[in-house]
Amino acid sequence: MDSTDLQIIICGSAGDGTIAAGDILKRAMARAGYKVIAFDLYPAEIRGFGKCVARVRVTTEQVYSLKRRSDVLVSLDDSHAIEHVGEVRDFGAVIFENAPIARLGEGRHMSAHVKPGQIPYGLAQREVCERATSSSRSRNIVVLGFLAQMYGLPVAAFHEIIADKFKTKAAVVGESNIRAFDAGFEAAGAYFKLDDVTLGPPSHVAEGADTVMMTGNGAVVQGCLDAGIGTFFGYPITPATTIMERLAVEMPKAGARLLQTEDEISAIAATIGAGYAGSRAATATSGPGLALMVEMLGLGVMAEVPCVIFVSQRGGPSTGMPTKTEQSDLNLAVFGGAGDAQRIVLAPTNVEGCYRCAGKAFELAEKFQTPVVILLDLYLSNRYETVVFSKDNIFEPNCSKGVKTQDPGQAYQRFQLTDDFVSPRAVPGEAGGMHTVTGLEHNELGRPSDSAEMHTRMSAKRHRKLEGALAHPDLNICKRFGDEGPVDVGILAWGSTFGESLEAMMAAQAEGIRCSAMKVVMLSPLPVDPIAGFLADCKEVLVPELNYEGQLANLVSGQLGRPLSRLNRVTGAPMQVEEILEQVRALAKGRAAA
């Protein structure tokens, strides 16, 4: 079999090493040249209880989402994994502990739940691990060795990744984990493979530096660094924290500065201050943090200060579901705050997009002198994908519209009304650039003004200058995929949900349904013309979103006046391809019947 499409779930309790095992698995497979997409679910609690799930999809062809049905389930803790056994397809495999220490009540063991069409592989994980390492701590690594033997996974890549993972610890730790892996590998030799799970050769050989595997948040960090971020202020919040954590390691190496502030309000205030001072400045937060930041965001809009705010959405409102994904902060990102405070909002749809949008956000902020919000969600922030990066830096180091030499005696007009509505920008200390800046409405000099005419003209300036963002180079503000011309069903999607939408579209096409999908990356200003063109081609339009009412659907129908079919889920989990496909089928059928 040449083509590979293998999805493995590892499920355990917090502290079992579930996420670590998934991490090693995906890195090893990426190292061996496979395409990988992976996503972890973990509890809000740190350790001791709560379920962890690592899902890893390994393919040779490009895919855009996780599958609903997995091929293999590895249970490190049956009390959590049992509820996932139904996710394994027929003739797939379920691997579980068959020598637990504790006495189990009826039905508490995985063997009571494996479906008749699935293949059970009971493995004495703990015993195998103890024999190899004198401890049972590495049984998560034992199961990786077991998988490697059963499905021909690349052993050398696993050895390398395990050694990498433990290189900061005493050598004995890495060696012990390698032994655990090898013991699992050897143990699997006694098993006859009865499932029909297969792994073909990788489609390409990884070329080292260009092909990397990272999360959406990791890509954001890389984009920030490549775009020359100068300052970052942040306050930790799931699922955005890892952006700050990684930047804290990397920014000092590049001579840039990062400060953890006392709260989100301070973070955005400092970010705007740094942006005002001419630094490429950013902060990162989640929905609750953005709710605190919107007042200062308005200052950024009014004072026309470039800055970037990364927002990784989670289940809300309020503290909500910190470790579950959702797409319910679109309204807040686009409209949040007092007054007509239009800003640029971008929502990448995959990990590569996170990199591109992060870097481009600094260009846009500088060029259009405005805050730029990058809207991610937990699923995108935390999921891993293999990404091929260009060797060349694709970001412009300076997009600022500088101050022209002033005539002697002429006052500098920081908010000059120009043809493109973008004013010459001076940073503090720049010769001839002295000016007033305020959150009050102001005139071209920056001095407070409440005249009706000035407020009207300045409002128009702040809105219309952003129109240029729709034509910013090397940025797909929206893009259509699938069938060209008139189609039965179009899928309009944003953020992480677009991956599932694209796979649903391809599945629908395979069933003979004429179908297209459009991703909307720029949510503000909304690229109305291309979206209108797309809608005009679609007999039916479906908008799948991870929020309750359909915030993109409202945004688009509000601006284009066309009713749209909605598919909304607030389960805390990513949308399923099958759910979208089912709706597409229903819409296509309804149209055909009509």
Place this chain on the structure above:
Amino acid sequence: MAKGTHHVIIGIGIAGNRAAEILRERDPDCRITMITMSRLPFYNRYDLPKVFRGVRDWREILVDPPAHYDKSHITLRRDSRVTNVDGQRGTLTFAHNEEIGFDRVVVCTGGSGYLPEDLTDYRHLMNGFATFESAMTVYELLPEGGRVVMLGGDMIGLDLARTLLETGYRVTLVVNDYTFWPHRVAADQRGKYLEALERLGIEVHAGAKLESVKEGPKGMPARCLVFEDGSEVFGDVVMPFCGLVPSVEFMLSSGVDIERGLLVNPQLRTTNERIWAAGDVCQIWSAEENAYRFYYGWNNVRAMGEVAARNMTGEDEPFVSIGDEELYLDKGGHIASPFWQHD
């Protein structure tokens, strides 16, 4: 029956599967749990030789599709080994440390291949044929046209031998006391049956006692059998076929009477009123013979599963052996056995 009575069937062979069918039929509301050490649902072991006829996907020898168990509301627990059955408490314990309760249990674990004492030192050089996995292992070990050396040659082995010969392999039979098991063939009758095997194409090695089994020298088949008279037989795979020994180890502390198999009355009930047995695992009281005895063959085993299930659900029927138990030569002079007959 009381609603929700929990019937447990240990073993999912012919007897166990038939018992499940009857239990469901007679007690639609009961709970049925089937337990097996196998990783596969019920397949017909009589079909295992088909591996050599090109059937390499276990799904092709399943008796019922996997969906059957859900449709019949049967909980199928595979890869699960029972370590104890407590008939007094009505509980059984698994090797994985789980305990479950039952109202009635029927033991249908059959038997595993018997290995005589003088062959146990060579266990690592021999291959069994009790499961799909072991059949596939033999298939993978055998080169095209390769030779299987069968030690003993019970009727399970001889059935495989027929298939091997028909599919281009070669078979050597090393005759011992277990040849033709479970049939008891009188000494003066053995010759004609061995001749019939030779007519089939089996090389029969009789007379000399086996001294050892060892790995074959480089360039020769993988196994070498050395006999006391100094003769040697080479083969790619060595397979013992010396009858079955009932799988009853897990019942040793259950409190029921055991001789070689579980001792049951003609109604197939053990000495514990909650525990029944069916198939190759049990010895049934025969008033005629004034002894407990085994009954073999697909038809008998299936009938035992049926009788046990009927009696577990209120009947009081004795098991009656089905058909002749004698080995014979058919009109063409070919060896034939009721043991080989199955649906």
